[in-house]
Amino acid sequence: MKLEIGNIEIKEVVLGEEEKIDNGTLYLNPAKIKELVLTDDRLADCKIEIAKPGDSIRITPVKDVIEPRCKVDSTTGIFPGVINKVDVVGSGRTHVLKGCGVMTVGKIVGFQEGIVDMQGPGSELTPFSQLIEICLVLKPQEELDPHLYEEAARFAGLKTADYIGKLGEMIEPDTIETFETLPLLEQIQQYPDLPKIGYVYMLQTQGLLHDTYVYGTDAKHIVPTILYPTEVMDGAIISGNCVSACDKNTTYHHLNNPVIADLYKQHGKEINFLGVIVTNETVYLKDKHRSSDFVAKLSEYLGLDGVIISQEGFGNPDTDLIMNCKKVEEKGIKTVIVTDEYAGRDGASQSLADADKLATAVVTGGNANETIQLPKMDRLIGQLDYVDVIAGGFDGSLKDDGTIEVEIQAITGATNELGFNKMSAKGV
Amino acid sequence: MFIITNNPMVKEKLGEVCYVEGSYGDVLEEVKRQIIEKHVCLLSHPLSGSIKPNETYYKTIFAAETTSQYIDIESLEYIESAIAVYEKFIKNKQRPNWSLAVLKDFAFVDFYIAQSTLDRMGVAR
Numbered sequence: 001m002k003l004e005i006g007n008i009e010i011k012e013v014v015l016g017e018e019e020k021i022d023n024g025t026l027y028l029n030p031a032k033i034k035e036l037v038l039t040d041d042r043l044a045d046c047k048i049e050i051a052k053p054g055d056s057i058r059i060t061p062v063k064d065v066i067e068p069r070c071k072v073d074s075t076t077g078i079f080p081g082v083i084n085k086v087d088v089v090g091s092g093r094t095h096v097l098k099g100c101g102v103m104t105v106g107k108i109v110g111f112q113e114g115i116v117d118m119q120g121p122g123s124e125l126t127p128f129s130q131l132i133e134i135c136l137v138l139k140p141q142e143e144l145d146p147h148l149y150e151e152a153a154r155f156a157g158l159k160t161a162d163y164i165g166k167l168g169e170m171i172e173p174d175t176i177e178t179f180e181t182l183p184l185l186e187q188i189q190q191y192p193d194l195p196k197i198g199y200v201y202m203l204q205t206q207g208l209l210h211d212t213y214v215y216g217t218d219a220k221h222i223v224p225t226i227l228y229p230t231e232v233m234d235g236a237i238i239s240g241n242c243v244s245a246c247d248k249n250t251t252y253h254h255l256n257n258p259v260i261a262d263l264y265k266q267h268g269k270e271i272n273f274l275g276v277i278v279t280n281e282t283v284y285l286k287d288k289h290r291s292s293d294f295v296a297k298l299s300e301y302l303g304l305d306g307v308i309i310s311q312e313g314f315g316n317p318d319t320d321l322i323m324n325c326k327k328v329e330e331k332g333i334k335t336v337i338v339t340d341e342y343a344g345r346d347g348a349s350q351s352l353a354d355a356d357k358l359a360t361a362v363v364t365g366g367n368a369n370e371t372i373q374l375p376k377m378d379r380l381i382g383q384l385d386y387v388d389v390i391a392g393g394f395d396g397s398l399k400d401d402g403t404i405e406v407e408i409q410a411i412t413g414a415t416n417e418l419g420f421n422k423m424s425a426k427g428v
Numbered sequence: 429m430f431i432i433t434n435n436p437m438v439k440e441k442l443g444e445v446c447y448v449e450g451s452y453g454d455v456l457e458e459v460k461r462q463i464i465e466k467h468v469c470l471l472s473h474p475l476s477g478s479i480k481p482n483e484t485y486y487k488t489i490f491a492a493e494t495t496s497q498y499i500d501i502e503s504l505e506y507i508e509s510a511i512a513v514y515e516k517f518i519k520n521k522q523r524p525n526w527s528l529a530v531l532k533d534f535a536f537v538d539f540y541i542a543q544s545t546l547d548r549m550g551v552a553r
Binding site: 221282285288353369 | 520
């Protein structure tokens with residue numbers, strides 16, 4: 001499977017009557033976007049607001065971020081099985097509007113959604129402060145159940161990203177990257193002397209506000225399966241997860257998965273990247289055993305020498321992570337796990353809820369219990385009265401002068417467990 | 429299979445449950461007691477959901493009675509590890525005094541996760 005990604009750099013977003021991309025400027029008509037979003041009669045209102053890097057703006061509560069993309073000269077569409085027909089994606093050509101994101105904003109439940117500051121110390125902890133954010137501030141019909149509102153908000157973001165992405169179909173991209181993974185036996189033959197590496201991609205799937213979808217299917221009901229890495233770049237995996245702002249994977253994270261990007265960078269040089277095993281994180285213990293058994297079995301069946309395993313979320317997913325690691329290691333396959341930590345404000349407590357002596361190589365996205373002072377911003381997109389009850393917010397964390405004291409777990413993407421965050425120690 | 433919960437919405441909607449009048453921590457302690465004294469085994473992970481134990485007030489856990497004369501060690505390890513995580517979070521930061529609307533949302537999410545777990549088990553209620 002071979003995919004060309006054509007990157008169109010967006011340097012400015014202008015709201016008005018026109019809808020086009022011209023010389024790096026994206027022109028959008030908010031009335032058209034509003035009309036598209038409100039075709040879902042579960043939603044009562046949608047306001048479109050723009051936030052740019054460096055602006056004195058706080059956005060909260062953030063639900064999802066989605067990068068606008070479109071398939072070019074294709075009968076398939078992005079986000080297959082969700083807003084476009086179910087069809088295998090990951091080949092042909094995809095145009096991407098780099099430098100911007102569609103951000104869904106709105107209170108689904110009275111707690112646990114993220115903050116994105118576009119300037120100041122908070123902005124340094126989230127990659128989303130570096131994008132021009134096209135915010136959809138949503139309001140549901142009165143008395144709408146949270147699970148129906150979550151679904152409506154999820155579709156609103158995906159539909160808008162698909163709609164905006166299509167403005168790039170006829171635009172000549174600034175850069176083109178090519179990614180290719182061959183069918184298994186051919187891929188093994190292509191680089192027979194390099195170590196065969198796979199990626200175990202764990203998806204949050206526990207129930208309301210904790211779900212992820214693969215080709216439109218609720219991933220809690222799948223047994224682990226194999227994807228070509230390029231399928232992920234076309235939206236085969238989308239987020240329905242509203243919980244744990246710092247370490248949930250937004251749809252933007254999935255589309256730009258850094259583990260896949262880095263494995264491709266080494267593909268044919270140091271490693272032979274064979275593919276992705278997607279698996280879930282469930283509540284029912286039988287499912288945990290079954291899924292981790294399948295992960296180990298598929299890793300062995302593919303003939304892998306090593307795997308990278310990434311986690312999503314906190315608590316019982318730690319058990320899935322350790323089960324996957326242990327069972328894969330017991331097959332004689334080396335593992336590296338990618339996670340984050342809840343190690344207390346001083347960082348001295350046990351970081352994960354589970355552990356095993358076979359988990360010897362760990363990459364961390366940081367300690368979510370670290371605290372930060374967020375200064376007042378001039379403008380707010382969304383609602384602030386819920387900051388007190390966002391994960392990591394303290395009682396009375398919103399001070400009279402507009403400053404907020406929070407644990408960094410309140411900031412969207414701060415300790416991302418794919419490594420798509422800005423907190424790291426790098427060799428020089 | 430039986431349900432141990434302190435969530436009134438689970439009690440109301442899922443029928444017969446082992447209802448704990450107390451906190452999230454009390455539910456964990458009750459489950460631990462039953463694992464040790466009655467040799468029940470866990471069916472669901474005690475840290476279900478990524479909502480932190482010092483945020484949500486509600487916890488619902490699925491377990492099964494056994495005829496075993498031994499304690500199920502896997503269940504005991506999960507519950508002890510969950511209690512350690514619970515104590516770590518409560519020590520780090522006490523749960524805020526939530527408004528009734530927020531408590532209702534927490535109850536709803538816990539109930540919904542319980543319902544999804546029942547679906548996975550193939551149990552109709």
